[in-house]
Amino acid sequence: MIPIAWTAPTNGAISAAVVIAPMSKPENFAEWHGKLAGKIVLVSLPGSTDEPKEAAFKRYSDGDIHDLDKYDAPQFDPDAAALRAKRRGFSLKLDAFLKAEGALGYVKRSYRDNGLVQGEGYDYLVGASPSLPGFEMAAEDYRLLVRLAKTGPAPVVELTSNARYDDSDRNAHNIVADIPGRDAKAGYVMAGGHFDSWIAGDGANDNGAGSVVVLEAARILRGLGVSPKRTIRFALWEGEEQGLLGSRAYIEQHLASRAVPAGLNGIDAYAVWPTAYPITRKPGYDELKAYFNIDNGSGKLRGLYAEQNSAAAPILKEWLSPFASMGAGSVVASKTGGTDHVFLQSIGLQGFQFIQDPLDYESRVHHSNLDTLDHMRPDDLRQAAVVLAGVLWAAANSDKELPRPPLPSQPVVTDPFKVADPNE
Ligand SMILES: [Zn+2]
Incomplete structure (x- = not known):
């Protein structure tokens, strides 16, 4: 398990029972209102193990490279873009909800199996980063916790994050x-x-x-x-x-x-x-x-x-x-x-x-x-x-210069009849 990037440190160990409360949109919050105080919240579904169709290590064959040689017609779907924007803000909304409910911290499942962890999180703006400690746990360990919590008393876990942020220079340097x-x-x-x-x-x-x-x-x-x-x-x-x-x-x-x-x-x-x-x-x-x-x-x-x-x-x-x-x-x-x-x-x-x-x-x-x-x-x-x-x-x-397309301009909507799927 590792901290999710830009989440808050624990300031010493925190120890509490877990509660399984999978949430992926604000509509899920109502179900958990009043049930999370003093808990460590498991916010992901356990999922099931992968059955990879491809080798974990591979080099491209000539055929693989040939398959990359394809032209895709451009698409512009402003409704889908608006939905994506709405989803982007969810991690901070979840953090605020959990804090308001009195949860001590939260744990997500890794999106890969086999013990891999990434800790991806992108709420990095100073003054707008998560206030609770958040962690990403290896998928197999996460599923074990979920199985234990489903079949007996909720396991108690102890979390420590010593994350520190140095905001003295907020610039990146090329x-x-x-x-x-x-x-x-x-x-x-x-x-x-x-x-x-x-x-x-x-x-x-x-x-x-x-x-x-x-x-x-x-x-x-x-x-x-x-x-x-x-x-x-x-x-x-x-x-x-x-x-x-x-x-x-x-x-x-x-x-x-x-x-x-x-x-x-x-x-x-x-x-x-x-x-x-x-x-x-x-x-x-x-x-x-x-x-x-x-x-x-x-x-x-x-x-x-x-x-x-x-x-x-x-x-x-x-x-x-x-x-x-x-x-x-x-x-x-x-x-x-x-x-x-x-x-x-x-x-x-x-x-x-x-x-x-x-x-x-x-x-x-x-x-x-x-x-x-x-x-x-x-x-x-x-x-x-x-x-x-x-x-x-x-x-x-080279005597030749690479040709450029005309300066891109606002595209027209590809499919004006399409209705965006709110659950996408
Ligand atoms: Zn890169």
Whole structure:
């Protein structure tokens, strides 16, 4: 069991009987009113154990990569977005309800089996973080507690969290370095990954792996003493785990701003940012010619996601071609999400991410207590650094520029007849 991020410490051990009170929306609160005082509340359903259909560790076959080569028609469903926004605020509402009821703390079940814990929580704003101690328990242990509570007297558990928060510096800090280009008018190409990490493990794979690949590509190019036509910029972003804060700040400072409604902060601003219109370009918008992100664990590079930019695909393929024999020659149409190229993509700029062998990243490592050095693959990382250095070199010297889509504008509703499912 680990504390959920940004929840309050216990200030010494707290000891109390558990009560099973699964809640996932405010409508569930009434049922538990008056029944939680002095208790430790188990707020998740126990669920049942997984039957994984895929191996826990895998590399992509050529067929797997072929399956990623698909174009998805864009969709815009404002009702679904509004429902998602409503759900986002639930964890703080639950915290306030439990506190008002006099509960001592609460425990959630891990969303993965096999003893893994993540402690995910995103209510990080100063003055708007949870007031009760909250924990995430390994799924098997959680189910044991639930079984005991269902069949006999409620087990008494003891919880201690020594979480401490240092709010003395509330900024995140990006690290940016350039290999200057020969032609000041040719713009720049950039590689990046986020330098911050999640709380449960070392952050070795998310995203120590991407960070060392960016650093090593910089070292390779610098060590060769070569001079590219375009500037090559290396960026290590911070605050990615709190909603792409570092890369968003870079974009807003240098590339473009969006009309995000005033008063939206934290994870709410993250959710709204890529769909807030209009987009206002800054003078630096045209200078960025390509951005390559690394943030999918320590698996070797297999190619690039073209992010539905079909016109860019043949040029990306050409830049990757020297590395086809290392398994990194593929370009697929799919989009990828969740990390620092996303906001660049959303303003129409050429932000891409590499296809990487999955290894055990999604199955076990991402955000879990297993995100440790043990799960990094040194040979994969060496391959990745070489491929990244080569692609940057090609992009920095290419006569061709990657085509961009027109500046994105407010989409029309895809299906005006659709009724959003309130239980979705
Ligand atoms: Zn990451």
